[in-house]
Amino acid sequence: MIEVRELTKRYGDKLAVDGLTFTVNPGMVTGFLGPNGAGKSTTMRMLLGLDAPTSGSALVNGEPYRAHTSPLREVGALLEARSIHPGRSAYHHLLALARTSGIRRSRVDEVIEAVGLAGVARRRAGTFSLGMGQRLGIATAMLGDPHTVILDEPLNGLDTDGIRWVRALLQGLAAEGRTVFVSSHLMSEMALTAQHLVVIGRGRLIADTSVAELVRAGSRSVVRVRTTHPDALAARLSGPDTEVSFDRDNTLTVSGLTTDQIGTAAGAAGITLLELTAQQASLEEVFIDLTRDAVEHRANTVGATP
Numbered sequence: 016m017i018e019v020r021e022l023t024k025r026y027g028d029k030l031a032v033d034g035l036t037f038t039v040n041p042g043m044v045t046g047f048l049g050p051n052g053a054g055k056s057t058t059m060r061m062l063l064g065l066d067a068p069t070s071g072s073a074l075v076n077g078e079p080y081r082a083h084t085s086p087l088r089e090v091g092a093l094l095e096a097r098s099i100h101p102g103r104s105a106y107h108h109l110l111a112l113a114r115t116s117g118i119r120r121s122r123v124d125e126v127i128e129a130v131g132l133a134g135v136a137r138r139r140a141g142t143f144s145l146g147m148g149q150r151l152g153i154a155t156a157m158l159g160d161p162h163t164v165i166l167d168e169p170l171n172g173l174d175t176d177g178i179r180w181v182r183a184l185l186q187g188l189a190a191e192g193r194t195v196f197v198s199s200h201l202m203s204e205m206a207l208t209a210q211h212l213v214v215i216g217r218g219r220l221i222a223d224t225s226v227a228e229l230v231r232a233g234s235r236s237v238v239r240v241r242t243t244h245p246d247a248l249a250a251r252l253s254g255p256d257t258e259v260s261f262d263r264d265n266t267l268t269v270s271g272l273t274t275d276q277i278g279t280a281a282g283a284a285g286i287t288l289l290e291l292t293a294q295q296a297s298l299e300e301v302f303i304d305l306t307r308d309a310v311e312h313r314a315n316t317v318g319a320t321p
């Protein structure tokens with residue numbers, strides 16, 4: 016379990032993490048989402064004892080990371096900036112870590128096999144592609160067979176097969192009862208991998224919710240209507256809670272009314288409908304809506320409101 020309480024990190028004038036409080040439970044994959052610069056990596060670094068909080072606490076399995084006597088067995092981590100010696104082979108990198116942490120040698124072969132690097136394990140890590148490097152990072156995280164896994168952007172640089180493989184791996188680890196906390200800036204990727212989401216923006220908590228609930232709460236339904244008489248239909252549909260916009264090809268986008276209401280209104284006015292489609296906002300749109308005010312650098316937006 017991961018418990019973050021009022022966690023704050025300030026770098027000079029910059030408040031990178033601002034009073035974050037959330038809990039990550041075992042037995043499911045929890046996605047950690049936010050636009051670039053939201054504070055995800057900083058939060059993860061504090062969880063792993065690589066950065067000290069300005070205030071607040073970040074506990075893993077009840078203790079700060081550094082208080083654990085064998086941290087590799089407690090928490091496995093993959094951080095974006097890898098610290099693998101480029102001249103060292105994957106095998107020797109893992110072996111050195113295993114030795115210093117009292118992990119049996121045979122575990123090194125097990126994790127190499129598990130991440131699909133058996134064929135290249137003796138090659139220098141410096142020659143690895145981004146995807147191979149990610150796999151080595153995941154092998155490193157799994158080395159101590161930890162209760163909790165913290166991965167920063169593990170899907171970066173992976174091809175479709177690699178992404179599917181990481182998803183299955185994370186879901187498998189969660190099904191074994193482990194705590195799995197994974198960051199990403201892509202909602203669509205996370206929605207397929209995680210059951211729960213913690214969303215942050217500008218260092219602050221925006222949502223702490225199940226994927227299903229987020230979709231339900233955030234989705235605004237709009238109806239696309241194509242008709243022979245868009246102006247006449249728009250006039251018929253206008254009302255205090257209705258918004259109608261004109262698109263190309265005699266198409267209207269209507270919010271605030273159901274397909275039944277629109278069809279009935281058109282029928283009563285003798286207006287022919289050529290298409291009537293209810294549309295749900297995609298998860299990506301929900302995410303963009305949620306974090307709209309929290310994006311640091313958005314094109315065309317100077318000084319987004321905090």
Ligand SMILES: Nc1ncnc2c1ncn2[C@@H]1O[C@H](COP(=O)(O)OP(=O)(O)OP(=O)(O)O)[C@@H](O)[C@H]1O
Nearest residue numbers: 026029031049050051052053054055056057058200
């Ligand atoms: N060592 C540092 N010194 C000063 N500012 C920092 C430092 N580390 C991070 N920041 C700033 O803190 C904010 C949060 O950065 P962080 O890397 O945690 O975000 P992130 O959500 O992981 O973003 P990304 O998806 O781009 O990796 C950013 O504005 C970043 O510039």
